[in-house]
Amino acid sequence: MALLEPDTIAAISTPLGEGGIGIVRLSGPRALPVGLALFRRADGSALPPPAAQTAHYGRVYNPLNGETIDECVLTWFHAPHSYTAEDVVELACHGSNLVLRRVLEAALREGARLAEPGEFTQRAFLNGRLDLARAEAVIDVIRARTDVALRVATQQMEGQLSQEIRTIRETLIGLLAEIEAAIDFPDDVEPLATEGLIARAEAARAEALLLLRHAEAGRLYREGAAVVIAGRPNVGKSSLLNALLRESRAIVTEIPGTTRDVIEESLHLRGLPLRAIDTAGLRATAHPVERIGVRRTRAEVEAADLILFTVDASVGLTPEDSVLLAELAGRRMIVVGNKIDLGDRLDAAALPVGTPVVPLSALTGANLAALEAAIYDSLIGAETSAAEILVSNTRHRRQLEEAAAAIERAVEAAKAGFEQAVVAVDLKIAAEALGEITGETVTEATISQIFARFCVGK
Ligand SMILES: Nc1nc2c(ncn2[C@@H]2O[C@H](COP(=O)(O)OP(=O)(O)OP(=O)(O)O)[C@@H](O)[C@H]2O)c(=O)[nH]1
Ligand SMILES: [Mg+2]
Structure with a gap:
């Protein structure tokens, strides 16, 4: 090499x-x-x-x-x-x-x-x-687009995540050392009490889960959240994009089917980088250009972190809206009831249970702030403070999840009365998964892959 x-x-x-x-x-x-x-x-x-x-x-x-x-x-x-x-x-x-x-x-x-x-x-x-996690954070510092994203990256570059990971890993390695010593020197070393083993392993798992708690928020700060505005033609999707951007970016007309291509713009919401994406109105159409637009809309909706499902509140929910809503079941979504300056006939009871609804007017800007608050709450949640976010990189998250799952298996095995040598197998897997974050146990292929994402000269 x-x-x-x-x-x-x-x-x-x-x-x-x-x-x-x-x-x-x-x-x-x-x-x-x-x-x-x-x-x-x-x-x-x-x-x-x-x-x-x-x-x-x-x-x-x-x-x-x-x-x-x-x-x-x-x-x-x-x-x-x-x-x-x-x-x-x-x-x-x-x-x-x-x-x-x-x-x-x-x-x-x-x-x-x-x-x-x-x-x-x-x-x-x-x-x-x-260490590896700190080196990876260098690229996040370079690419950070908001203050909060920068703070998350800087914390990692300075080694705060690495320190947490090392502490968990040391707990596991300590347990492994004690288990192995008792196996290798049965006459001299007392075997570890099973309750103690379980308690320490569970504590390590709890630490890993705590780091994972804000990992999704961390990913959104790092990568930016894709917020897709979708809905029937003419409900005011492009007007909503323009209102969020506070500029007249997308063409708005009273003709249904105005937007045919995907329009994407960046904005920030309380330090959260967003990609706001306006799309072609969803309807069955024979027009070949519009059909391509509708296909693109569906692809964007598929990849969205959050869907702003926009309806015309002045007419209320139409059968077409209901069909589209049913298709989006299970997705992270906010229903935007637009055009309330013309009246609000939207019946919240007709919407899927638990879906946040924000009535507003993209034309006058009325209640736009409520939508921004709802977007932030839906993506990040009120209880997440940026200072608590240590995990933002998907690779780190996957390793932590693998470690937590392996510790859980180890605890189950210990509770079921398996020999400690068996329990040790999963503890070792967990320690290795954590070592891949900081680089103690990482393969050369992984290293090459990680640094290939950097720019030349860094
Ligand atoms: N009164 C009122 N009119 C609105 C509002 N929002 C949009 N409109 C009007 O509704 C019409 C359609 O708006 P667009 O933003 O182009 O709607 P769209 O959903 O992007 O439409 P397509 O691109 O065709 O799918 C335009 O005439 C807008 O001026 C609103 O809040 N109040
Ligand atoms: Mg449009």
């Missing part, structure tokens, strides 16, 4: 585009020699090997023809005090695509290799500077 070779990697680490500063980063044993080969001081002389953790002003130039590429500040991070824990050199130039590409090409000619996506962070993990 390339990632285990101690080669030197290089990449443009700042976003492509125009900017005040752009950085080419080098990491690995030859970072300094490669960096120095491209660098001259302001007076044109070569920079002698610099002291650790220093920055130097000069020029970056092309060793092939001696031409200056740009002004540059070379920063030298002596291992292990760097992002990757390896020797790192950063060449900070002006933020120009052309400049940065030339510097990168020169570095590659001097023997560096182009970094894979996420390879700098991967090296930080492999060199033990960050």
